[in-house]
Every structure is written in structure tokens, then in C-alpha cells.
Amino acid sequence: MTALTIIHTNDLHSELDRWSAVTALIKNRRAAAEKEGQDVLLFDLGDHCDRVHPLTEGLVGKGNTELLNAMNYDAVTIGNNEGITLAKSELNSLYTEAEFDILLANLYASQKERPSWAMPWKIYPVENEKKVAVIGLTIPFYAFYEELGWQVTDPLEEIETFLSEIENDVDFIICLSHLGLRLDKEIADKFPQIKLILGAHTHHVLEDGLKINETWLHQCGRSGSHVGEITVDLEHGEILKIQTHLVDLNFRDEETDRLLEKVEAEALPFLQEKVADLPAPMNVSWYKESPLVKEAAEALREWCGADIAMFNAGLLLQGLPAGTITKKHLHEICPHPINPAKVSVRGDDLIKLMYQSNQDNMVHYALKGYGFRGKVLGATFFSASVWTVQTAEEILKAADQIDEEKIYTLAVPDLFTFSHLYPIVTELQTKSYFMPEFLRDVLAWKLSKAYSLNRRS
Known part of the structure; x- marks a missing residue:
């Protein structure tokens, strides 16, 4: 044999x-x-x-x-x-x-x-x-x-x-x-x-x-x-x-x-590459508004050239210290292999998405797979050029500014375009992906502009 x-x-x-x-x-x-x-x-x-x-x-x-x-x-x-x-x-x-x-x-x-x-x-x-x-x-x-x-x-x-x-x-x-x-x-x-x-x-x-x-x-x-x-x-x-x-x-x-x-x-040498110089710590909370989550949501919207961005606090595992920030810091707080994406969504569906994503069951949802490497999704923040919302009261005010029949471009983490979480997004026909950059790369880009390494010189 x-x-x-x-x-x-x-x-x-x-x-x-x-x-x-x-x-x-x-x-x-x-x-x-x-x-x-x-x-x-x-x-x-x-x-x-x-x-x-x-x-x-x-x-x-x-x-x-x-x-x-x-x-x-x-x-x-x-x-x-x-x-x-x-x-x-x-x-x-x-x-x-x-x-x-x-x-x-x-x-x-x-x-x-x-x-x-x-x-x-x-x-x-x-x-x-x-x-x-x-x-x-x-x-x-x-x-x-x-x-x-x-x-x-x-x-x-x-x-x-x-x-x-x-x-x-x-x-x-x-x-x-x-x-x-x-x-x-x-x-x-x-x-x-x-x-x-x-x-x-x-x-x-x-x-x-x-x-x-x-x-x-x-x-x-x-x-x-x-x-x-x-x-x-x-x-x-x-x-x-x-x-x-x-x-x-x-x-x-x-x-x-x-x-x-x-x-x-x-x-190690790659991970020690310097990105930004923060004048003060930027904290993260998974359940309420925090500076770094707001910064990340704005970065996603700007990177994708979208009207509005949707960003979950649970994508950031922790905050950043004051002082020099390296690629290692950003990898530690945002290790997910998740890319930015952009979809086109009607205003009425956008309002529904705002409410749905901040229900308790979604905020505390322990997602497995789809590139997510965190613990829970956390609160969802929606960032437009003139407002950032998360609470029900904030969403209610923002909804008054949204035309239910208008089509808006919405920047999202790519996992929402193919996971089961939000059919409103998954079932959309118009989707585009921004690759090969990950969310941490987009955040690095934003921080390097806002908090330049040369700002103290």
C-alpha cells in the first residue's frame, strides 16, 4: 500500500x-x-x-x-x-x-x-x-x-x-x-x-x-x-x-x-512611526459622546466625501494619551480590518437608521465576524458638516433638518454593507468602497492634519 x-x-x-x-x-x-x-x-x-x-x-x-x-x-x-x-x-x-x-x-x-x-x-x-x-x-x-x-x-x-x-x-x-x-x-x-x-x-x-x-x-x-x-x-x-x-x-x-x-x-520600527502630537488625552466611551469618537466620525465623512457619516463608538477600543501618537497606538485602539464605504440612502430611511442603531439591543450587541475585533458595537454617532448626533433628543432635532425624499450620501464602516445588522444599508444598490485604507488609516490622516507633529516648533 x-x-x-x-x-x-x-x-x-x-x-x-x-x-x-x-x-x-x-x-x-x-x-x-x-x-x-x-x-x-x-x-x-x-x-x-x-x-x-x-x-x-x-x-x-x-x-x-x-x-x-x-x-x-x-x-x-x-x-x-x-x-x-x-x-x-x-x-x-x-x-x-x-x-x-x-x-x-x-x-x-x-x-x-x-x-x-x-x-x-x-x-x-x-x-x-x-x-x-x-x-x-x-x-x-x-x-x-x-x-x-x-x-x-x-x-x-x-x-x-x-x-x-x-x-x-x-x-x-x-x-x-x-x-x-x-x-x-x-x-x-x-x-x-x-x-x-x-x-x-x-x-x-x-x-x-x-x-x-x-x-x-x-x-x-x-x-x-x-x-x-x-x-x-x-x-x-x-x-x-x-x-x-x-x-x-x-x-x-x-x-x-x-x-x-x-x-x-x-x-517594531514600522509601528513606531509617528502620526500626530496631541495636546491632551482624547478619551473614548462606548456609550456616550466622547472626543475621539467624534473625531473619527468626522474623519470618515471627510475621507469619503459624504453628506453624513455613521460611526460606532465600539470601533475604538480605547482612547489616546497626550503627546506623540504612533501607528502602534492607532493599531491598538482600532485593529479591525474594516474599510470605509459610502452608500446612497433616502432621507426617511436615514432617520429610521438613526433610531434603530441607537436602540439598547444594538448599542450592547457583541458582534462576531465581519472584520469586527471589538467587544460591543457601542453607541452610533452620525456626523454631518453642521451636527453630530447620538441621543434620541439629538436625533429628533436632526431629523427636522433631513428631507425624507432626498438622497443623501452616507459614509459607513464597510461591515454594515454586507452584514445582517441593518437591512436598510445592506439592501442598497449603490455602494462604493475606499480601499486599501482601514478606519485607523483614516483616523491617522485626520489626526495628522489637526494635530501636526510640527505644531510645537
């Missing part, structure tokens, strides 16, 4: 305090398989990067590439955190030093020209002249990729092309998927030639795997909680065993710990 062991990780989201334990487990499982005489392939399914972590922010993801190199990964695909939280130039340079393959079939630089750093699929030769074909796919967030200058395509169409070219030349076919469980199930149903789908994006833990027709699906949670291990009989093209290993945080890898210290030191 020709046996192959596949080890895989997904959705680390730069939870780098767990990475040493993850790598210790990978090394242990790889050594055990190799002792049995098995070939081993090691894959990552994307969202290894997350700019919520200062190391990833400071090195724009290149530190994550260094960590993957050290573990001798065979291949990765990208997730949305690599794909749409980096500028096009940053993604183009993310893997410059990569010592592994980047498999990505549904992303193009332009007009069907693939990025130079990626290949759609690859055939890996293993023991006894067996061949394993592997394709990589990422979730196609069309509007965001287009805004960044990429062309992302339908993953199912790319699979059809892939299978037409390689199906009869290989012994086993694997899909590295950052598409989410729903699309993974659809692929399994439509393409039985693919025997194994290693999944990500939706953070499911499929303890024993999931079999759909002739295809096995596996996914291992989020944040380095689990590592997947699969044993394949290549003689018969069958999955022999699927294991989902819980990561033991008490079992660490010293080599990885040393590398993390090195990479964190490399990130």
Missing part, C-alpha cells in the same frame, strides 16, 4: 501566541508519519494573516510568510485576509520570499493574467510514482477584489477547467478551499473526481470529517485551535483515517518561539 499523510491548518488569523503550540503538534505528527515510511504533504488554507496582530500589521504579512517557511509547508492558498486587507502591491510582495507553492486558481491580475507569485494547481509526485493533484481556491468577494485591481472568478468554473486538464493523469485530487462549508459541499456534490476538500473560512470543526458522495471534507476551526491529519491509500484512492488534533498550548516549540521573537522585533 502507498500511504500518504496530509497535515493541514486553516484560519490562524495571526493568533501568534498559539503558533508555537501549533508548530509543535505539526512537527510531532509529521515525524510520526515519516517514521512509518509515509510521504507527508503540509498545507495551509488561508487567513494565516490577520492585521489585528501588530506583527502582521508591521510587516504587512511578510512575517507570516517567514513563519510558514520555517515549517516547510508544501503549499498554501489565500483567504480574504490575505486577499482583500492588503493593497495590490502588498499582496504582490507578500510571498516574495516564500519557499512554498501558492495555489490559487480563481484570482487574476487582469484580463486572465495570473499573478506571478501563484499557480492555479500543481501535481505532487509521491512514493511509487503516484501523483497527487492539488488546486487552490479563495472566496470570491467580487466588489472588494475589483476595487483593489484584481479579477476574481467563479471557483466552480475554475474547477471545471482544472479537471478537464488533469483528471486522467493523476491518482488523487485535493482541493485547498477558502470558500466556506456551503461551497465545499456544493463542490463535493458536483465534482466527485475531487476526493478530498480541505476547507476554511467558516471556521467549522469537522471532528471526523464529512463525506458527501465520494468526497471527504475536513476543516479545523479557527485561531490555531486544531490541526488536521488525513491518511490516504493512494493505491485505491481512499481515505483511511481523518483526525482532528486539539492543539495543546502547554506543548510549545522552542525554535518557533525564538523565530517569533525575531519577527516581532522586525515589525
Whole structure:
């Protein structure tokens, strides 16, 4: 029997305090398989990067590439955190030093020209002249990729092309998927030639795997909680065993710990870049008006050139001290990978949105996902050129100045354009995104103008 062991990780989201334990487990499982005489392939399914972590922010993801190199990964695909939280130039340079393959079939630089750093699929030769074909796919967030200058395509169409070219030349076919469980199930149903789908994006833990027709699906949670291990009989093209290993945080890898210290030191100079000089502290409250939240709302409106801006206090995790403000300060208080967006909304819907967003259930809502890395949404502030409102009394006064039939441009954090929170916004047809800047970049721009580093000279 020709046996192959596949080890895989997904959705680390730069939870780098767990990475040493993850790598210790990978090394242990790889050594055990190799002792049995098995070939081993090691894959990552994307969202290894997350700019919520200062190391990833400071090195724009290149530190994550260094960590993957050290573990001798065979291949990765990208997730949305690599794909749409980096500028096009940053993604183009993310893997410059990569010592592994980047498999990505549904992303193009332009007009069907693939990025130079990626290949759609690859055939890996293993023991006894067996061949394993592997394709990589990422979730196609069309509007965001287009805004960044990429062309992302339908993953199912790319699979059809892939299978037409390689199906009869290989012994086993694997899909590295950052598409989410729903699309993974659809692929399994439509393409039985693919025997194994290693999944990500939706953070499911499929303890024993999931079999759909002739295809096995596996996914291992989020944040380095689990590592997947699969044993394949290549003689018969069958999955022999699927294991989902819980990561033991008490079992660490010293080599990885040393590398993390090195990479964190490399990130520090970027984070120490000076932005502004505040004459006094700027406090934040999640539940009432505070200076920094008001400043952030005004910054969002001005950046987007909108009539009004909508900004949640919970987007700012804390205030800023007096004195020199650095990029590190701004990353600490606003770590979310959230971009500015602009929509067009009728006046009557705008008034409804003002009231709805400041109901107690929304103010205290503990949002998970959509890029939000805070605790609660907090109070929502609406900033126009002549007023800022949050309380019911303020909204009532502002409503008198709003023409219910007029169309207003409204600047919002992008999460409100695609989350379930405010259908009034989600269902709008006219939306535009301001990328690659995040909300913290917009706040930095505003503070640097208002509180220049040269103001005391």
C-alpha cells in the first residue's frame, strides 16, 4: 500500500501566541508519519494573516510568510485576509520570499493574467510514482477584489477547467478551499473526481470529517485551535483515517518561539512611526459622546466625501494619551480590518437608521465576524458638516433638518454593507468602497492634519 499523510491548518488569523503550540503538534505528527515510511504533504488554507496582530500589521504579512517557511509547508492558498486587507502591491510582495507553492486558481491580475507569485494547481509526485493533484481556491468577494485591481472568478468554473486538464493523469485530487462549508459541499456534490476538500473560512470543526458522495471534507476551526491529519491509500484512492488534533498550548516549540521573537522585533520600527502630537488625552466611551469618537466620525465623512457619516463608538477600543501618537497606538485602539464605504440612502430611511442603531439591543450587541475585533458595537454617532448626533433628543432635532425624499450620501464602516445588522444599508444598490485604507488609516490622516507633529516648533 502507498500511504500518504496530509497535515493541514486553516484560519490562524495571526493568533501568534498559539503558533508555537501549533508548530509543535505539526512537527510531532509529521515525524510520526515519516517514521512509518509515509510521504507527508503540509498545507495551509488561508487567513494565516490577520492585521489585528501588530506583527502582521508591521510587516504587512511578510512575517507570516517567514513563519510558514520555517515549517516547510508544501503549499498554501489565500483567504480574504490575505486577499482583500492588503493593497495590490502588498499582496504582490507578500510571498516574495516564500519557499512554498501558492495555489490559487480563481484570482487574476487582469484580463486572465495570473499573478506571478501563484499557480492555479500543481501535481505532487509521491512514493511509487503516484501523483497527487492539488488546486487552490479563495472566496470570491467580487466588489472588494475589483476595487483593489484584481479579477476574481467563479471557483466552480475554475474547477471545471482544472479537471478537464488533469483528471486522467493523476491518482488523487485535493482541493485547498477558502470558500466556506456551503461551497465545499456544493463542490463535493458536483465534482466527485475531487476526493478530498480541505476547507476554511467558516471556521467549522469537522471532528471526523464529512463525506458527501465520494468526497471527504475536513476543516479545523479557527485561531490555531486544531490541526488536521488525513491518511490516504493512494493505491485505491481512499481515505483511511481523518483526525482532528486539539492543539495543546502547554506543548510549545522552542525554535518557533525564538523565530517569533525575531519577527516581532522586525515589525517594531514600522509601528513606531509617528502620526500626530496631541495636546491632551482624547478619551473614548462606548456609550456616550466622547472626543475621539467624534473625531473619527468626522474623519470618515471627510475621507469619503459624504453628506453624513455613521460611526460606532465600539470601533475604538480605547482612547489616546497626550503627546506623540504612533501607528502602534492607532493599531491598538482600532485593529479591525474594516474599510470605509459610502452608500446612497433616502432621507426617511436615514432617520429610521438613526433610531434603530441607537436602540439598547444594538448599542450592547457583541458582534462576531465581519472584520469586527471589538467587544460591543457601542453607541452610533452620525456626523454631518453642521451636527453630530447620538441621543434620541439629538436625533429628533436632526431629523427636522433631513428631507425624507432626498438622497443623501452616507459614509459607513464597510461591515454594515454586507452584514445582517441593518437591512436598510445592506439592501442598497449603490455602494462604493475606499480601499486599501482601514478606519485607523483614516483616523491617522485626520489626526495628522489637526494635530501636526510640527505644531510645537
